[in-house]
Amino acid sequence: MTGALWLDPALRCLRAPNPGPLTGPGTNTYIVGRGAVAVIDPGPQIESHLQAILAALGLGETVARILVTHSHRDHSPLAAALSQATGAPVCAFGDSLTGRSAVMERLAADSALGGGEGVDPAFRPDITLPDGARIAVGAEQLQALWTPGHFGNHLCFLWRGHAFSGDHVMGWATTLVSPPDGDLTAFMDSLDRLEALAPQRLFPGHGDPVEDGIPRIRALRQHRLHRKAEILKHMTQGPATIASLTRAIYTDTPPHLHTAAARNVLAHLIDLTETGRVDAHPAPCADATFRLRKNS
Incomplete structure (x- = not known):
């Protein structure tokens, strides 16, 4: 332009x-x-x-x-x-x-x-x-x-x-x-x-x-809910890191965007930690290990 x-x-x-x-x-x-x-x-x-x-x-x-x-x-x-x-x-x-x-x-x-x-x-x-x-x-x-x-x-x-x-x-x-x-x-x-x-x-x-505007707003919400479901699904296999989840979930994303994708994964994991679905060891951070909380 x-x-x-x-x-x-x-x-x-x-x-x-x-x-x-x-x-x-x-x-x-x-x-x-x-x-x-x-x-x-x-x-x-x-x-x-x-x-x-x-x-x-x-x-x-x-x-x-x-x-x-x-x-x-x-x-x-x-x-x-x-x-x-x-x-x-x-x-x-x-x-x-x-x-x-x-x-x-x-x-x-x-x-x-x-x-x-x-x-x-x-x-x-x-x-x-x-x-x-x-x-x-x-x-x-x-x-x-x-x-x-x-x-x-x-x-x-x-x-x-x-x-x-x-x-x-x-x-x-x-x-x-x-x-x-x-x-x-x-x-x-x-x-x-x-x-x-x-x-x-x-x-x-x-x-x-x-x-x-409305369909786009709804599509973004659905996209985030889909990513959340993908994270939870992969975590049923055992403890996970941000890096492992990013590799597993963002298979359709070019590698040069994986750093940004990993930040979105961290955002999801913080939300899941705060809502009692996931535990982080240590506290949520870039290098933490995350596990599904029992009975979550």
Whole structure:
């Protein structure tokens, strides 16, 4: 994608030049409104992308708000430079530690848990947006929906019956849930919250718009339930590690994605441990051994 693609008379999309295995064709930056606009997910710290965002603004248009779905380095770092260039405040749920569950806070104290891939530790919003916050930008109204799971501070933004879904729901791939920033229990709950609002279209952080939001949300939920069932089935054969489960379950996944797949397996095992289905020795971490709990 070169330049801005108009998805609606009040919505433009630019794609950052950061394609990759976990970013697909690149990060989507959205410009919402006409005149006074909101920019959603400025993207990675790439000067050419900053200039592309500024060039996409029409004559006399101003950036009134910079909205960030979550603070991974492919979404949030350019926010500070865009704010400096436009004077617009950066708005998000909080910094990179905000929104973690008590379980993840406890597990994060164990350095063996791993994780932290792609986090933007320096991210600090100018304005914090609580769950349900309404954002008025010119003639447009958006609403923040806290959707932890992929990341503790993840927000979706509701707009005209649609949703900017960040990395919570995408059409081209399933979502990475890497503890402690990712939390599978929270992810499943957030899918329920988003589905209950029945968004028509989803504008994700990567890839093309999802034209029918509800079936995609349900497909992601079913995918996670299927992976959970696969994990439990393989564990009936005896104790397992994250590595052994990843090899057994992700047979259809290219090997270069197995590191990410292993993080999803860990997220499932933490959820199963917390719900009493599985025991971990020692505590859940990247190198632990996991066993089905008797009478589970």
